[in-house]
Structure formats: structure tokens, C-alpha cells
Amino acid sequence: MPTIIMTKWPLKIDGSVKAKAMTFLQKLSEDDTMPGLHVEPIAHAADPRVRTGRVDQFWRAVMFRLDGEGGSHYVVHGVWPHDDAISVAHRVRLKVNPINGLPQIEETEQPSSPAVPPKPQVVEPLLPRLGRTLGDLVERLGIPEEVAEQALAAPDEDAVLELAQRHEGWLGLLLVDLTGRDPIDTIADRLQLEAPEQTGDEDADLLVSLKKPGAQSQFAFIDGQEELRRVIEEDDFGSWRVFLHPEQRRYVSRSYSGPFRLSGGAGTGKTVVLIHRARSLARRNPAARIVLTTFTTNLAESLKDGLAQLDPTVPQAAKLNDPGVHIAGVDALAASVIRSAGSAIADAVQTVLGDARSAPTGRTPSGRWREVVESSGTTLPAEIANETFLSAEYALVVLPNQVKNEDQYRRVRRPGRGVALDRARRDAVWALIAAYRAQSRIDGTLDFSEAAAVAAAHLAAAGGAADHVLIDEGQDLSPSHWQMVRALADEGADDLFIAEDSHQRIYGNRIVLGRYGIRIVGRSQRLTLNYRTTAQNLRYAMAILDGGDFLDLEEEAESTGYRSARSGPEPAVDDAGSLIAELDIIATRIKAWLSMGTRPETVAVLVHDKLQRERVVNALTERGVPARAVDRDRPTDGRVLVMTMHRAKGMEFAKVVLADVGFQSAAEKERLKRLDDSERRDAELRARSLVYVAATRARDELAVVQRR
Numbered sequence: 001m002p003t004i005i006m007t008k009w010p011l012k013i014d015g016s017v018k019a020k021a022m023t024f025l026q027k028l029s030e031d032d033t034m035p036g037l038h039v040e041p042i043a044h045a046a047d048p049r050v051r052t053g054r055v056d057q058f059w060r061a062v063m064f065r066l067d068g069e070g071g072s073h074y075v076v077h078g079v080w081p082h083d084d085a086i087s088v089a090h091r092v093r094l095k096v097n098p099i100n101g102l103p104q105i106e107e108t109e110q111p112s113s114p115a116v117p118p119k120p121q122v123v124e125p126l127l128p129r130l131g132r133t134l135g136d137l138v139e140r141l142g143i144p145e146e147v148a149e150q151a152l153a154a155p156d157e158d159a160v161l162e163l164a165q166r167h168e169g170w171l172g173l174l175l176v177d178l179t180g181r182d183p184i185d186t187i188a189d190r191l192q193l194e195a196p197e198q199t200g201d202e203d204a205d206l207l208v209s210l211k212k213p214g215a216q217s218q219f220a221f222i223d224g225q226e227e228l229r230r231v232i233e234e235d236d237f238g239s240w241r242v243f244l245h246p247e248q249r250r251y252v253s254r255s256y257s258g259p260f261r262l263s264g265g266a267g268t269g270k271t272v273v274l275i276h277r278a279r280s281l282a283r284r285n286p287a288a289r290i291v292l293t294t295f296t297t298n299l300a301e302s303l304k305d306g307l308a309q310l311d312p313t314v315p316q317a318a319k320l321n322d323p324g325v326h327i328a329g330v331d332a333l334a335a336s337v338i339r340s341a342g343s344a345i346a347d348a349v350q351t352v353l354g355d356a357r358s359a360p361t362g363r364t365p366s367g368r369w370r371e372v373v374e375s376s377g378t379t380l381p382a383e384i385a386n387e388t389f390l391s392a393e394y395a396l397v398v399l400p401n402q403v404k405n406e407d408q409y410r411r412v413r414r415p416g417r418g419v420a421l422d423r424a425r426r427d428a429v430w431a432l433i434a435a436y437r438a439q440s441r442i443d444g445t446l447d448f449s450e451a452a453a454v455a456a457a458h459l460a461a462a463g464g465a466a467d468h469v470l471i472d473e474g475q476d477l478s479p480s481h482w483q484m485v486r487a488l489a490d491e492g493a494d495d496l497f498i499a500e501d502s503h504q505r506i507y508g509n510r511i512v513l514g515r516y517g518i519r520i521v522g523r524s525q526r527l528t529l530n531y532r533t534t535a536q537n538l539r540y541a542m543a544i545l546d547g548g549d550f551l552d553l554e555e556e557a558e559s560t561g562y563r564s565a566r567s568g569p570e571p572a573v574d575d576a577g578s579l580i581a582e583l584d585i586i587a588t589r590i591k592a593w594l595s596m597g598t599r600p601e602t603v604a605v606l607v608h609d610k611l612q613r614e615r616v617v618n619a620l621t622e623r624g625v626p627a628r629a630v631d632r633d634r635p636t637d638g639r640v641l642v643m644t645m646h647r648a649k650g651m652e653f654a655k656v657v658l659a660d661v662g663f664q665s666a667a668e669k670e671r672l673k674r675l676d677d678s679e680r681r682d683a684e685l686r687a688r689s690l691v692y693v694a695a696t697r698a699r700d701e702l703a704v705v706q707r708r
């Protein structure tokens with residue numbers, strides 16, 4: 001049976017033709033000699049491998065046939081109306097690029113292609129300015145000379161990106177990389193370029209070339225009819241399933257001797273890597289117990305959807321300890337460890353809190369620290385006797401060290417905590433902690449960090465419940481979460497795989513993994529190509545972070561060198577002097593988008609809090625724009641989505657309005673004023689990160705409304 005090797009074209013043809021192309025390719029993959037398919041060579045074609053096939057009366061497929069590895073292979077180049085297809089078939093050629101070893105489809109006579117839009121050249125074009133030469137591009141990277149010349153003449157980053165968008169696969173990726181400052185060798189290594197070995201059998205050489213990592217961002221060997229159907233039916237948003245960047249593919253399939261950390265900016269495909277890796281581990285060993293976790297339940301739901309979309313045959317385990325991929329938010333994991341431990345959990349509660357509770361089922365209300373401070377009559381200064389300081393002290397120092405009494409608290413180390421505490425202050429802080437614990441004991445509740453700490457203690461004693469744990473949004477996890485995650489899997493190969501972006505930390509405090517038993521030691525890498533956000537929106541988002549002191553989970557300064565594969569309009573930034581003006585601007589912007597055919601559910605308005613969310617929904621509805629607030633539920637079709645920036649974490653939309661930027665409520669100002677310097681600096685970093693997270697949710701267009 002012939003093998004189909006797909007390129008990205010089917011994602012770009014419209015519905016009815018897609019369905020017919022699907023039927024054609026399905027039949028082709030069963031038997032290419034079926035007479036109705038009319039698979040035919042073209043006389044005097046530039047490439048003797050070229051074939052056309054009959055999709056229907058009007059449409060023809062253009063393919064390359066390769067023979068080798070025990071059968072025939074069809075590289076599907078595209079579908080065109082009959083006459084165009086014949087013309088394309090005459091002039092295209094599939095070859096192995098002699099410099100970089102990757103497959104290349106070239107046109108022997110180019111149809112007139114739009115040149116890079118002419119712009120007055122006042123300064124030297126970008127690539128020469130970066131020291132790139134024609135020799136670098138052509139002789140080192142294998143870029144076709146004509147494209148190299150266009151790239152070298154492109155005045156600025158946007159123009160190079162426009163050119164990149166016209167070239168699929170490795171060529172587009174190389175052009176994007178050239179706009180950054182990486183040396184040519186780094187760029188070549190990233191795509192694993194190397195001169196091909198030639199065996200004399202051209203078809204065999206082409207098959208080798210098509211399997212190279214750098215080729216797989218453009219060509220995919222299709223594994224069975226079901227995969228073929230899904231590849232064709234999906235639109236461009238589905239291409240993450242099939243066409244991974246070679247770096248992404250490496251992190252999907254490679255084995256690591258211990259915990260591995262993958263960092264990368266928003267939209268660089270960390271979640272994509274995790275989902276693919278979960279599948280890869282499950283395929284490698286169907287008996288493996290794989291846990292895929294993230295910070296919130298909503299994000300866990302979208303991981304479940306993503307895995308089902310990638311491969312519905314991968315079993316999703318309903319509970320921990322079962323074979324397959326178990327997906328749950330990190331707090332839900334803690335709750336299920338506690339639930340399934342039954343009365344045995346009492347020992348773990350004793351280890352962590354020093355009292356014996358056998359069924360701590362309730363959740364401590366979030367305002368409890370405030371109540372404790374207010375009813376305590378403490379003499380501690382305001383920068384210590386506040387919810388932010390106390391909950392951080394509890395989560396970062398007390399729980400991870402299993403501190404159970406005043407004496408232990410006096411002696412515990414507090415690395416990284418800004419405020420120094422002398423003995424009297426330690427005792428006064430402990431009095432508040434003891435009051436907090438006493439109230440929870442009476443209520444039979446645990447807070448999220450306590451639950452994770454108890455789950456961790458239980459797992460540490462009872463043994464792990466997973467073979468591999470994959471973690472998304474690692475920057476937001478607390479020390480107890482990390483201790484639980486560590487205890488879930490025994491130490492060993494591929495035990496923990498952590499995706500994180502310290503620029504996106506919007507919950508909790510910055511922590512250092514090594515302090516909680518997770519030793520990365522050299523097993524850490526970074527993704528730098530942004531697939532989601534246009535270069536223009538990315539620049540805006542990165543500027544929000546400028547000057548911030550961001551450190552990653554290993555205490556290294558977080559890098560900011562990201563590139564985008566896409567180009568689009570500059571973000572529109574409006575200033576609103578009042579709330580009413582802001583609501584008007586939002587409505588006007590969205591009406592304009594909708595009038596141009598944008599589907600409402602692909603537009604999101606992101607705000608700071610729930611009150612503002614309700615205001616925006618009401619204001620849009622009053623102004624005739626269908627809108628709905630999104631909270632825990634899943635977004636639905638037909639209305640513009642309005643949600644908090646926190647809720648939007650991990651999501652993406654075609655168009656985004658970012659509201660309230662720069663606005664701080666009086667209550668928030670007051671809260672910040674009461675914090676100690678280091679807590680305030682951290683709160684300010686988190687506030688910036690929140691706007692960065694929100695700005696990077698837009699795929700195509702971003703509108704910002706600033707309010708001072």
C-alpha cells in the first residue's frame with residue numbers, strides 16, 4: 001500500500017474540495033493503480049517523479065512518486081484546477097538540498113511572485129546590518145539564491161517575516177531565525193542541517209531527506225486512514241499536531257536521566273510539546289502511568305481536549321495509578337491523593353501539621369489569614385501582619401519544612417525571604433500561624449498548599465503513583481506542589497518533565513526548584529520561536545517586561561530573545577480618560593472587527609477583575625454587541641468572550657482587547673502600600689506578568705485600552 005507524505009497545503013483549501021481530496025487520497029493510499037484515480041506522469045515535466053491525480057472533474061492533485069523502502073510513496077504537493085495543476089506539474093521539482101540535506105520543492109520557471117513590498121531604503125537592510133552575507137545564507141544554510149537575495153534586501157524585520165510567511169517549512173524557519181542575533185552555526189544546528197550523503201539512488205536519498213527532523217516541520221508521513229482524515233480536515237490551527245519544529249520534536253521523544261525543564265516564552269509551544277510527549281510515553285509503554293498536570297482545572301480541561309485531538313487512541317486514565325495519561329490540575333491531584341488514601345491520610349496530616357485528622361475534606365476560605373490578623377491584636381508591623389506576607393511565609397517556609405511548633409519555627413532557615421525576623425517577631429508570626437491552624441482544625445479544612453503538602457507526605461511514605469509526571473505552567477506551582485509532584489514519581493529516567501515561563505508567573509511566589517528536591521543539573525532547554533503571536537504583538541508584550549528582574553526556577557535570569565513566525569498589524573493603543581470612554585472604545589473596536597466578518601467567539605476582552613468583566617459584558621450588550629462572561633465554564637460560540645486575564649492564561653484568540661492597562665484600583669494601591677519592599681517588588685513583577693500573559697493571547701490582532 002502506498003504511503004502518503006503530506007505537506008501543509010491541504011490545510012489551505014476550502015471545504016468541499018477538501019472532502020473530495022480526502023476521498024482521493026484515501027483511495028490512493030489503498031491502491032494507486034485504481035483506474036478512477038488517473039495517477040499519471042506528465043510528459044516533459046521538470047521532474048520525472050511528478051504525477052497528477054483526478055480529484056474530480058475539475059480538480060487535480062499534483063504529487064511526487066518515490067519508490068523505495070519496499071513500496072511507493074506520494075509526496076502530496078497540492079490540489080489545483082485542472083489546467084493550473086498541469087502547469088504546476090510541468091515546472092515543479094523535488095530534490096534534496098545539496099547544502100543542508102533537506103527536501104526542497106522548487107519551481108523551474110517561477111510564476112511571477114510578489115516581491116517584498118518596496119519601502120524607501122534609508123538605512124542598510126536588516127540582514128546585512130546583522131552581519132549576514134549571501135554566502136552565509138546560500139552556502140552555509142542552503143537557502144535558494146533568489147530567496148536569499150530577497151531576504152538580504154528586505155529593509156526590516158517585518159519585511160523578512162513577510163517573506164518567511166511565503167515559504168513553508170525549513171525555509172520559512174531559517175528566514176525567521178536570521179532576523180535574530182544567533183550566529184549562523186547556531187541557526188544551522190537548530191534545524192540539524194548537514195550536507196546529504198548521496199547513494200546514487202535518488203528516490204532513496206529523498207526518503208532519507210524527508211525523514212530528517214528539519215523536514216518534519218513541512219512533510220509528514222501519514223500513519224493510517226484515520227490520521228489522514230484528521231490531517232486534511234483540520235485547519236491551520238491544527239498543524240501543531242503534525243508539523244513539529246525539530247526542536248519541539250526532540251523534546252517530545254528524547255529520554256532524560258532525571259527531571260528536565262523546558263522554558264520558553266508565551267506561545268512557543270510548550271504545551272504542544274507536553275501533549276506530544278505524553279502520547280509518545282504512552283505509546284512507548286502502554287502500561288506506563290503518566291500524569292499530565294497544570295495549575296488550574298480549566299487548563300487541565302484544555303490539555304484533555306488537546307490530547308484527544310492529537311490522538312483519540314491514547315487512553316486517558318480516569319484516576320491516578322491507572323495506566324494511560326491521567327490529566328488533572330495540581331490541586332485536584334492533591335485532593336485525589338488525599339481522598340484515595342482514606343483514613344491512612346491521618347499519618348500524613350500528623351507529619352505536616354502535627355495533629356491527627358483523618359478526613360480533612362473542606363477547603364479553608366481564602367480570607368482566613370485576614371480574619372486571623374484582625375482578631376489577633378498582634379503587635380507586628382503592617383508589612384508582616386498581612387495576608388500576602390503570612391500566606392507566603394506559610395507556603396514557602398513553614399509547610400515545605402514540616403514545621404509543627406514554635407520551637408521548630410525559631411530554627412528554620414528562610415532563604416529568599418525578604419523580611420528578616422528576629423526571635424520576638426518569629427514568635428509573634430508563629431502565634432498567627434498557630435491561630436490559623438487551630439481554626440482550620442476546628443473547621444476540618446486544609447488550604448491548597450496544606451493539601452499538597454499532606455498529599456506529598458502521604459506519597460513519600462506510601463510510594464509514588466506515577467511513572468512519568470509532565471507539568472505545565474511550572475512557574476506558578478508552590479513548594480508543596482513541587483514536593484507532591486516529586487513524590488508522585490520515583491526518581492529515575494523521564495520522571496519529571498517541567499514546562500515553565502517565569503515571565504508568566506501570576507500566582508504565588510518565585511521559588512527555586514533545587515530547594516524542594518528537584519535537581520535539574522544541566523537538563524534544561526529553551527524554546528524561542530513563538531508560533532502564536534505576531535512579531536508586532538510580541539514586541540509590545542515583551543516591552544511590558546522590560547527592566548523587570550525575572551529569575552527562572554533555577555535562579556537564572558530569564559532570557560527575552562524570542563522570535564515570531566508571523567507578521568501582522570501593529571497593536572492599536574488607545575487612552576481612555578474614564579470608565580465610560582473605555583467601554584465605548586472597546587465596543588467600537590469590536591464592532592469594527594465583527595463588521596469585517598470576524599466570528600464573535602474568536603474575540604476576547606481581557607480585564608483585571610470580575611466586577612469589570614460584568615461591566616464590560618453589560619456595556620457591550622447595551623451597545624448591541626453579543627457578549628458573555630467566561631468564568632469556570634467553557635466558552636461557547638456566537639458571542640464575544642469577556643474574562644479576567646487570569647482566566648485567559650493558556651488560551652488564545654484571534655483578536656484581543658486588553659482593557660484597564662495601567663489602571664490600579666484604590667484598594668489595590670492601598671494593599672501594595674502595606675507590603676514590605678521585597679513583597680511589593682514581587683507583586684509588581686506579577687502585575688506586569690499578568691499584562692504580558694494577556695497581551696500574548698492574541699493570534700492576529702491586539703487592541704489595548706490604557707486607563708490612568
Ligand SMILES: Nc1ncnc2c1ncn2[C@@H]1O[C@H](COP(=O)(O)OP(=O)(O)OP(=O)(O)O)[C@@H](O)[C@H]1O
Nearest residue numbers: 240243244245266267268269270271272531532650
Ligand atoms: N509546530 C507547530 N506548528 C504549528 N503551530 C504550532 C506549533 N507549535 C505550537 N503551535 C501553536 O502555537 C500556539 C501556542 O502553542 P502552546 O499553547 O503550546 O504554547 P505555550 O508555550 O504553551 O504558550 P503559553 O505559555 O502562552 O500558554 C498554539 O496555537 C499551537 O497550536
